[in-house]
Amino acid sequence: MSHLYSPFVTPSSSTNRMMLNVVIALIPGTLAYAWYFGPGVLVNVVFASALALALEAAVLLLRQRPLKPYLGDFSALVTAWLFALSIPMHSPWWLIATGIGFAMIAGKHLYGGLGFNPFNPAMIGFVVVLIAFPKEMTTWFAPAELTGQTLGLADSLRYLFGLGDNAQWDALTSATPLDHYRTSLGMDLTISEIRQSPLFGDFGGVGWEWIANWWFIGGVFLLLTGTIRWHIPVAMIGSLLAIATLFWLIDPDGTASPTFHLFSGGMMLGAFFIATDPVTAATTPRGRLVYGALIGLLVYIIRSWGSFPDGVAFAVLLANMATPLIDYYTQPRVYGELPEEED
Amino acid sequence: MSENTVIIENGLWKNNVALVQLLGLCPLLAVTNSAINGLGLGLATLATLVLSNTLVSLVRNLVRQEVRLPVFVLIIACIVTTIELVMQAWFYELYLVLGIFIPLIVTNCSIVGRAEAFASRNPVGPAALDGFMMGLGFLLVLLVLGSLREAIGAGTLFAQAELLFGPAAEGWKLTLFNDYGGFLIAVLPPGAFFGLALLIAGKNLIEERFAGTARALAAAPAH
Numbered sequence: 001m002s003h004l005y006s007p008f009v010t011p012s013s014s015t016n017r018m019m020l021n022v023v024i025a026l027i028p029g030t031l032a033y034a035w036y037f038g039p040g041v042l043v044n045v046v047f048a049s050a051l052a053l054a055l056e057a058a059v060l061l062l063r064q065r066p067l068k069p070y071l072g073d074f075s076a077l078v079t080a081w082l083f084a085l086s087i088p089m090h091s092p093w094w095l096i097a098t099g100i101g102f103a104m105i106a107g108k109h110l111y112g113g114l115g116f117n118p119f120n121p122a123m124i125g126f127v128v129v130l131i132a133f134p135k136e137m138t139t140w141f142a143p144a145e146l147t148g149q150t151l152g153l154a155d156s157l158r159y160l161f162g163l164g165d166n167a168q169w170d171a172l173t174s175a176t177p178l179d180h181y182r183t184s185l186g187m188d189l190t191i192s193e194i195r196q197s198p199l200f201g202d203f204g205g206v207g208w209e210w211i212a213n214w215w216f217i218g219g220v221f222l223l224l225t226g227t228i229r230w231h232i233p234v235a236m237i238g239s240l241l242a243i244a245t246l247f248w249l250i251d252p253d254g255t256a257s258p259t260f261h262l263f264s265g266g267m268m269l270g271a272f273f274i275a276t277d278p279v280t281a282a283t284t285p286r287g288r289l290v291y292g293a294l295i296g297l298l299v300y301i302i303r304s305w306g307s308f309p310d311g312v313a314f315a316v317l318l319a320n321m322a323t324p325l326i327d328y329y330t331q332p333r334v335y336g337e338l339p340e341e342e343d
Numbered sequence: 344m345s346e347n348t349v350i351i352e353n354g355l356w357k358n359n360v361a362l363v364q365l366l367g368l369c370p371l372l373a374v375t376n377s378a379i380n381g382l383g384l385g386l387a388t389l390a391t392l393v394l395s396n397t398l399v400s401l402v403r404n405l406v407r408q409e410v411r412l413p414v415f416v417l418i419i420a421c422i423v424t425t426i427e428l429v430m431q432a433w434f435y436e437l438y439l440v441l442g443i444f445i446p447l448i449v450t451n452c453s454i455v456g457r458a459e460a461f462a463s464r465n466p467v468g469p470a471a472l473d474g475f476m477m478g479l480g481f482l483l484v485l486l487v488l489g490s491l492r493e494a495i496g497a498g499t500l501f502a503q504a505e506l507l508f509g510p511a512a513e514g515w516k517l518t519l520f521n522d523y524g525g526f527l528i529a530v531l532p533p534g535a536f537f538g539l540a541l542l543i544a545g546k547n548l549i550e551e552r553f554a555g556t557a558r559a560l561a562a563a564p565a566h
Contacts, residue, residue: 098526106537128528131527131528131531131533132526132527132528132529133524133526133527134527135524136524
């Protein structure tokens with residue numbers, strides 16, 4: 001007869017169930033992305049995922065680890081998917097290969113694999129390509145609503161392998177809403193003037209704001225299934241809205257509105273899918289609130305006064321760095337433990 | 344093994360300033376964004392090490408134990424100031440590129456480290472050789488790291504060689520890959536950390552291989 005150990009109520013979740021939930025929650029937003037911007041994003045996702053799984057298998061073989069449990073836990077898939085959603089569409093294959101290579105090898109396996117990595121691997125890969133290839137990483141495509149056309153599947157594949165004709169890009173690319181804000185504010189335009197641009201919708205950019213809604217819906221699914229807890233998204237969105245509202249009330253014509261910040265760039269995706277990574281985020285309840293709030297604050301600081309238009313990736317990596325410290329100072333009191341007496 | 348062989352082996356490999364002692368990392372990481380920059384700082388550091396080891400060794404019996412460190416620092420500061428003036432006179436462009444890191448050679452721990460650990464306890468000949476070999480070991484790491492970062496980051500080698508070797512060297516620049524878009528992160532500070540880490544890992548790997556071979560040889564039955 002086998003011995004019984006506590007806890008007697010075991011959770012039904014496991015790593016691969018959690019990761020599978022994340023993948024499921026990403027599907028509606030990804031489909032919306034393809035709907036507004038063309039199927040290039042699907043090409044990104046499929047290529048990045050295949051590459052990530054191949055690399056994961058190769059590194060596992062090198063490290064002499066069993067393939068099946070690690071490849072089957074979907075974590076490589078989530079990393080690849082988040083990376084592919086962060087980079088511009090129609091990125092060349094070598095850019096994706098560099099990012100995924102850094103994410104999987106330097107970001108994850110050099111530290112000892114899933115569970116030991118102090119930084120979010122997808123964001124490591126993204127930041128590396130963002131810094132290394134500034135030209136490719138600032139070529140964004142406009143939503144179909146503005147250009148009236150998007151590149152089809154065949155064209156997207158051609159661009160992936162560098163066979164496309166870049167001459168037609170001028171008609172299809174545009175600044176992202178955050179980019180546009182940044183340059184226009186630099187030219188001393190007022191917010192109401194900036195918002196005349198056809199790039200802007202009700203809250204954020206045309207197309208982008210609706211994708212952000214779908215990320216939100218995916219995030220609600222994650223909350224309802226218990227895959228993530230509410231602390232990090234709420235703290236992150238709350239702190240961004242709070243500081244954005246403060247500056248917006250002081251100078252409504254010179255700073256972007258809080259809702260614009262919320263619905264732009266990587267904020268929604270970051271709040272529900274990236275910052276909540278169970279390995280790299282803070283783990284205590286109070287710690288999660290501090291961690292989320294820190295990211296929201298850093299996003300606003302980097303967007304407003306940094307040298308990059310969006311700051312979600314940098315903010316997440318900086319907060320990852322602070323995670324051990326946050327966890328140390330927010331340890332909950334064990335039941336029955338008395339508060340330490342001050343000498 | 345003679346004493347000199349030991350000194351040479353220590354400087355270049357076994358006790359390499361950059362790869363084993365991990366000293367002088369600040370200039371090492373900061374200026375190695377191209378092969379020529381690395382070489383320039385490497386030469387300046389090499390000259391400083393040879394001169395400081397020689398002078399420290401010469402005065403080692405005149406200086407009381409209690410005040411030796413201030414004396415060493417004074418000597419090193421004099422040498423670095425001289426080198427700075429020499430560079431301003433003959434390599435002005437390179438001096439501008441390397442900037443603050445030339446005067447900062449004075450703070451390179453390896454120099455006062457060699458003065459204290461070796462030159463103050465040995466006669467002039469071995470002390471000068473030690474300075475030269477330690478400096479050469481540092482220079483080689485600077486050159487390799489600079490070449491690596493320049494090749495990966497910009498796809499070239501020995502760009503701006505004229506800063507160091509005069510107008511005759513203007514055509515020395517090698518373009519390794521045509522139409523190379525550049526991999527900017529290798530030239531930026533993160534590339535320095537990645538590059539140095541890879542070099543140290545490479546050195547450890549080679550040593551492990553050698554140790555493995557040596558063990559296998561020792562274990563093999565003698566005929």
